[in-house]
Amino acid sequence: MNVIKAQDLHLLERRLPLFPWYVEQYIQHKLADLSPSTLLEYTRDFEMFFHWMIQEGLCSALSMDQITLFDLEQLNLQNIDTYKLHLQLRNQNSKVTRERKVASLKSLFHYLSQIAEDDDHYPLLKRNVMAKLKTQRLTNAKLMASRLHGKILEDDTEIHDFCAFIARDCITQISDNPQALHYYQMNRVRDTAIVTLILASGMRVSEVVNLDIDDIDVTKKVAHIYRKGSKDPGIKQSIFFTETGKEALVQYLQMRSIVYPHDRTEKALFLAIPRGASQAKRMSKRAIQQMVSKYAAAFGKPMLTVHKLRHSFATSYYLKNDIYKTQRQLGHASTDTTELYAQLTDKTMEAAINRL
Known part of the structure; x- marks a missing residue:
């Protein structure tokens, strides 16, 4: 493994205990297909979103690792629109950056609702608000x-x-x-x-x-x-x-x-x-x-x-x-x-x- 991947994998492993258990499960699942560097960026996106949930009172958790699957199921489309506006106005992220951050969240929610299962073979996430979003892939060469x-x-x-x-x-x-x-x-x-x-x-x-x-x-x-x-x-x-x-x-x-x-x-x-x-x-x-x-x-x-x-x-x-x-x-x-x-x-x- 090259130096950057080894360093990012080590940093990723150090960061995972800060997150809910299902994020670690998602990361372990994705490591086969995505580089540690990419997944490290995903965790930064998750961290920003989870802290925003806590600040907005959208869960009772006091830290990221306490945010439950039930908390994610209670989110509605208006919450997500508000978060995207937060990225634009408070963090001053460009449209490309905003769409990338939302895309990483969509990937997590898709895994929890469509791939991961509980002991009874039901999806971990029963309701996926992110499935209602249409992320824009800004790949048009002229636009870029x-x-x-x-x-x-x-x-x-x-x-x-x-x-x-x-x-x-x-x-x-x-x-x-x-x-x-x-x-x-x-x-x-x-x-x-x-x-x-x-x-x-x-x-x-x-x-x-x-x-x-x-x-x-x-x-x-x-x-x-x-x-x-x-x-x-x-x-x-x-x-x-x-x-x-x-x-x-x-x-x-x-x-x-x-x-x-x-x-x-x-x-x-x-x-x-x-x-x-x-x-x-x-x-x-x-x-x-x-x-x-x-x-x-x-x-x-x-x-x-x-x-x-x-x-x-x-x-x-x-x-x-x-x-x-x-x-x-x-x-x-x-x-x-x-x-x-x-x-x-x-x-x-x-x-x-x-x-x-």
Whole structure:
């Protein structure tokens, strides 16, 4: 099992005692089909919903683990509509995020009402209010492309500028902050290598975190990674990166052991020194996400996230290749998913013409 899955499975196991018994039963059932990372996100959605139920007085429970199946059966459609409004107004979730959170709840309620049974072979949940909802699958390529427009790096020039900003130009914004300047000078080569590698290959953040130093062949410009959704999740697949990615990695590898002293057993490619520690450890997914967001805000692209770096690469790559090559590079199971980048390239070309 790769590092991210192992970490998320451990975290998932630690969180389950906080929930009602039937949630643990649902998670155990779903582990055969869904990754621990996905199920961990589901539990966060369940936690938000259960806390909302308690706050709204929709059950007598004082903690999540006390919420009963009877409490769920008493919910009505108006309650669910109110919760969706809560997500929109109080939590300010986007429509895509709201639909995803509701979809995870629908999955739980469907399991309890259609799959799980009690000792008498009756469904655990006798009444499923979620069955009345129609969740919208926002997969339309044009719609998704329109939402990403302006939130990714639009072309090769902007990709180059963002990498250069991390590598050297960011210093102008933090020169009067000694602490920020210290950490920037310490980590800028590593941070540049991470961002450049994603923009040079289209890797997912989980794939980057899982990389061991032996997974990189800088001579052939190949990385061996665990692919999300692979039919053989325990087998690494090869993915190419560009010359720019190679140059950034070479610079990082030259200083990796000097700046990030580590135990001889530590094989992770990208390292970070935890606060208060003397030895470096594998950099976490959360740390990479926060790092990219920090640079993106300073660069003037506050909506740019680590996953949108992947979108940025894919848009640039698709302009130079066909949809099938793009599909293989990104590891998509179907070209339906890759169709998004056909729409994004239209937006990119339109923006380039407007600049001219």
